[in-house]
Amino acid sequence: MDHLTGIRIFTRVVELGSFSKAADDLTVSQSTATKQIGWLEQHLGARLLNRNTRGVSLTEAGGLYYERCKVILKEVDDAGALVGHRSEGLSGTLRVSTSVAFGRRIISPILIDFMREHPQLKIDVTCEDAYVDLVSRGIDIALRMGRLADSSLGGRYIGSNPWVMVASPSYLAEQGTPQIPEDLNDHDCIVYSSVQGDAVWQLRSREGKNHVIIANGRLRSNNLSTVLSAVHLSQGIAILPLYVASASLKDRRVVSILDDYILPQQELHAVFPSPKLVPEKVSAFIRFLLPRFEGEWWDAARSQSPPH
Secondary structure, three states: OOHHHHHHHHHHHHHHOOHHHHHHHOOOOHHHHHHHHHHHHHHHOOOOEEEEOOEEEEOHHHHHHHHHHHHHHHHHHHHHHHHOOHHHOOOEEEEEEEOHHHHHHHHHHHHHHHHHHOOOEEEEEEEOOOOOOHHHHOOOEEEEEOOOOOOOOEEEEEEEEOEEEEEOHHHHHHHOOOOOHHHHHHOOEEEEOOOOOOOEEEEEEOOOOEEEEEOOOOOEEOOHHHHHHHHHOOOOEEEEEHHHHHHHHHOOOOEEOOOOEEOOOEEEEEEEOOOOOOOHHHHHHHHHHHHHHOOOHHHHHHOOOOOO
16 A cells, blocks of 8 residues: 555545545545555554544544644645646645635636636635634635734735725615715614624725724624625615625615725735745646736626626
């Protein structure tokens, strides 16, 4: 048996929680995966996995072994990517993490285009709003909004993510249009609750004066599509990423308000497990992303976004 193959299969079984899923991911038969793990356990003289009808779980020895295996495989993969085989094209699996709305509206179409350019490459994309641990989840690259915290992760600035304050024309016809930030105190504000300081809305005048408003309203949600739908239904005023609101602004289902005031923008970064020995598939994807986030990228993305 190939020791390195056994380690790779063992690692994927742990990460995917299933022999069959790991076998499919690595394009081997399930019986081969089972035999490789059995050989590995016999070679080590220790049981690595508990098997039952609900799936697999790590033994204590397996947990220790898994942590070291992740490091070994990363070094092997990074070394291979560093020295090449680039002329043969990208291969293997690129594991991408992003938030739900950004992944669905923006990143998914970009990934499809990237796959077309690299037909031997597989894509595994995870969309969830909570930050994931890249190393423990086996993620190659994550797209994250906001300033990066100091860490051992590698990172590359991709672009900026502007926000806009919107309401439906019918809501404004009934309730009036705010002229200054303080007017928001008399309106229903729909709060997107997945950003830091969610109910604290900060605006800056062109002259540089800061306005801090505590958003009051009956609806909060951690889902951007829910917030946008509520705006469509004239439930109040919301602050949304421009990439979410762009299509609705274009067809006048919503209009922007308080345009003379500036809302904070978020930075968009590509984050990867280590700044050293970055795999070529990650570097290639970053190169692919950069020109797609130049200028008013949210308008270019609008035509390829799925319906709300």
